[in-house]
Each structure stands twice: as C-alpha cells, then as structure tokens.
Amino acid sequence: MSGDGTEFEVRFEANAFYLVTNSDMGDLRVTTGLHLDVGSEAHKFEVVPLLRTDLHENAVREVFLAGGTEDVRIGWIIPANALSSDAHDRATDSHFLKYAYVTIREVLRDHQRLFAAKVRQGQAQGVLESSFADLFHDNVCFLAVSMKRFPDGSPLEWLKPSLIGEGYVPFGASDPDSLRWIPHGESVGKKVKLKLIGPGIAQPEVAIKMMTIAAATSSSPVTQFFYLYQVVEFLMEVVLRTSIATIGSEIGRSIEAGRFQALRDHLEDFQAAMSEKHRLKLLMECCVGSGKAVGELEQAAADFLCTVEVKAKTGISSLYQVRNFVVHQVRSMPDEAEEQLLVVVHEFARFLSAILATFEADQPDQVSAPAVVEDLTLEEDAIR
Numbered sequence: 001m002s003g004d005g006t007e008f009e010v011r012f013e014a015n016a017f018y019l020v021t022n023s024d025m026g027d028l029r030v031t032t033g034l035h036l037d038v039g040s041e042a043h044k045f046e047v048v049p050l051l052r053t054d055l056h057e058n059a060v061r062e063v064f065l066a067g068g069t070e071d072v073r074i075g076w077i078i079p080a081n082a083l084s085s086d087a088h089d090r091a092t093d094s095h096f097l098k099y100a101y102v103t104i105r106e107v108l109r110d111h112q113r114l115f116a117a118k119v120r121q122g123q124a125q126g127v128l129e130s131s132f133a134d135l136f137h138d139n140v141c142f143l144a145v146s147m148k149r150f151p152d153g154s155p156l157e158w159l160k161p162s163l164i165g166e167g168y169v170p171f172g173a174s175d176p177d178s179l180r181w182i183p184h185g186e187s188v189g190k191k192v193k194l195k196l197i198g199p200g201i202a203q204p205e206v207a208i209k210m211m212t213i214a215a216a217t218s219s220s221p222v223t224q225f226f227y228l229y230q231v232v233e234f235l236m237e238v239v240l241r242t243s244i245a246t247i248g249s250e251i252g253r254s255i256e257a258g259r260f261q262a263l264r265d266h267l268e269d270f271q272a273a274m275s276e277k278h279r280l281k282l283l284m285e286c287c288v289g290s291g292k293a294v295g296e297l298e299q300a301a302a303d304f305l306c307t308v309e310v311k312a313k314t315g316i317s318s319l320y321q322v323r324n325f326v327v328h329q330v331r332s333m334p335d336e337a338e339e340q341l342l343v344v345v346h347e348f349a350r351f352l353s354a355i356l357a358t359f360e361a362d363q364p365d366q367v368s369a370p371a372v373v374e375d376l377t378l379e380e381d382a383i384r
Contacts, residue, residue, distance in 0.1 A: 283355070
C-alpha cells in the first residue's frame with residue numbers, strides 16, 4: 001500500500017475498469033453493464049460515499065443546490081447497484097453516463113478502503129472479475145459533484161445537514177449493516193434539492209456533528225429527537241448572546257441617562273430573553289425564508305401531539321410541545337405514537353437544514369461555504 005492509502009492502480013479500457021493488483025493472480029476487471037461516457041474525463045469532480053437504507057438501482061437522483069436566484073444542478077446521487085445495471089430508468093441518459101464514469105473512476109481511485117479487503121479476499125479465491133456493485137454494501141451510494149460549480153473549494157461538508165435531512169448519512173458515521181436512519185419518503189424519481197449552511201453561523205461543525213450523531217447512533221426516534229434539538233439549543237444560545245448584548249447596551253445607556261422607567265423595561269426584556277419559548281421565537285426571526293420547512297414540521301408535530309392527546313399550538317410552538325412531551329411524558333407514549341414521532345424527527349432534520357441555510361445573526365468569526373457559480377455556459381459547464 002502506498003503512503004496515500006492507495007493499494008491499487010486504476011486503468012480504463014474497452015468500457016471496463018481494471019484494478020492493478022500487482023499479484024500473481026492478475027488484475028481485477030471491474031464491469032458496469034453501462035456504456036460509459038468519458039467526455040468529462042478532464043473535468044474535476046468530487047465524489048463521496050453516503051449511506052441510505054432503501055436504495056435500489058432506480059434510486060438515481062439529480063442533485064440541485066437551492067437558495068440562489070434559481071436552483072442549480074451540481075451533480076448526482078447514484079446507488080452503487082445502479083452503476084452495474086443497464087436496466088434502470090437512467091441507464092441511457094447521456095448526462096448520467098458521464099457522471100457514472102467519473103463516479104466509478106473517483107471511487108476506485110480515492111476510496112479503496114471501502115473495497116480493498118473484498119478484492120483481496122476474492123483474489124485468494126481466484127476471482128478475476130467483479131461487477132462494481134458487488135464491491136459494496138447495498139446501502140452504499142455516491143454523491144458526485146462538479147467542482148466547476150465550486151472553484152473556491154469543496155462544498156461537501158457544508159451540505160451534510162441537508163443530506164441528512166434528505167435521508168443520506170455520511171459514510172463512516174455508521175456501519176452499513178447497522179444503519180439506523182430510516183428515510184421518510186421515496187428515494188426514486190425526485191430531484192434532491194440541497195442547501196448549504198449559511199454564513200450566519202460561527203461554528204457550523206457543532207450543528208453538523210449533532211445532526212450526524214442523531215442519524216447514526218440510535219434507532220430510537222426519542223434519542224434522535226434529543227440530538228436534533230441540541231442544534232436548536234446551539235442556535236438559541238447564539239440568539240441569546242446577541243439579544244443580551246443588545247439589551248445590555250440599552251441598560252447601560254438608560255442608567256447613564258437616568259431613564260429608570262426605560263431601565264425597568266429593559267430588565268423585563270432581559271428576563272423574557274431567558275425564556276426558551278421567547279428564544280425560539282427570536283430564532284425564527286433570524287431564519288427568514290424557512291417558512292415551508294416550518295409548516296411541514298408544524299403538521300408533523302400536530303399529528304404526533306394528536307396521537308398522544310395533546311392539543312397542538314401553531315408554528316414553532318408545536319415543536320416546543322413535542323420537546324416537553326418527550327422530556328416529561330415519554331414513558332406514557334403509546335406504541336403507535338413512535339412511528340409518528342419518527343415522522344417528526346425527519347421533518348425536524350429537514351427544518352434544521354433549512355434554518356441552518358437561512359440563519360442570520362451578528363456574530364464574530366462567521367465562516368462561509370464556498371460560493372456556487374450559477375452562470376456557466378453550456379460549453380463551460382461540465383455537468384450539462
């Protein structure tokens with residue numbers, strides 16, 4: 001194995017890839033069943049493995065980046081088993097076949113840790129040919145992104161909350177055999193619209209970590225809900241710091257000017273700012289443009305609360321009601337409510353990806369995701 005972790009050289013000829021094994025058994029021929037298009041050979045792509053539990057060969061999806069003046073296509077999500085079959089709906093799509101080629105190429109070159117042991121095991125048994133899909137678990141898929149869209153750097157870390165909200169778990173966060181994140185909704189036919197974490201968050205890695213833990217560590221929707229709610233707590237802490245700083249300045253000015261009625265009003269504002277419900281309200285004011293996600297979460301929360309015989313409030317208050325029930329009354333939750341709580345969890349994850357994309361607060365040390373290039377011509381755009 002080389003110093004960079006590469007165990008096999010990779011070559012492509014006659015519509016097949018070969019892993020050069022440097023062993024007496026010979027090279028391994030990796031077949032796909034597709035008529036691959038090498039037209040994007042010279043372009044730069046980034047490919048990362050993901051996990052999802054309901055994958056099959058027709059779960060190939062175009063990926064768009066939402067949030068700009070219009071949705072911009074940035075790549076594809078392709079199940080491993082779709083890269084060894086010509087029987088699915090995208091098998092003759094010229095655009096897909098370009099992405100299929102670069103996805104297989106990048107995976108075989110840069111992600112050999114995913115399949116090296118299986119190749120060596122096959123060699124010991126005299127295997128000289130394998131389909132690409134047979135090298136991977138059925139729960140593995142790949143996100144391939146054209147880097148012509150992101151000349152300033154990779155966007156993939158910034159897309160993780162949105163991917164989790166859409167049912168995809170970063171590879172390595174969970175073992176494929178024990179994947180616990182059950183997607184809500186079909187993986188077939190629909191475009192995937194992802195959002196980058198917005199520039200208003202100074203420590204995006206905190207939110208990414210909490211959402212990844214929620215998706216990877218437990219099959220219990222109660223535990224998943226608690227981990228996701230930590231992202232809300234994190235953002236409310238940011239809101240609280242900003243709010244208290246503003247109120248503190250007003251208190252100081254009121255004392256200097258001898259405006260004691262105003263001082264009392266500001267002290268009441270300070271007390272209100274400490275309320276979790278008030279901080280939730282302030283949080284939503286910092287997330288302009290997330291109304292659709294709020295509405296879908298509100299409906300899921302209302303359905304859950306109905307199941308546990310709690311009258312639902314409107315807006316984000318319904319999420320707080322679910323939180324209170326899970327904290328104080330979870331032992332009395334009927335079995336039928338658990339499935340509805342799972343729906344809440346997945347709408348919650350989508351909601352979080354939406355507010356992480358739109359969150360705005362005056363913070364020091366804010367960081368920004370790489371900018372996307374929207375106005376490429378057909379000739380310049382490697383993904384057309």
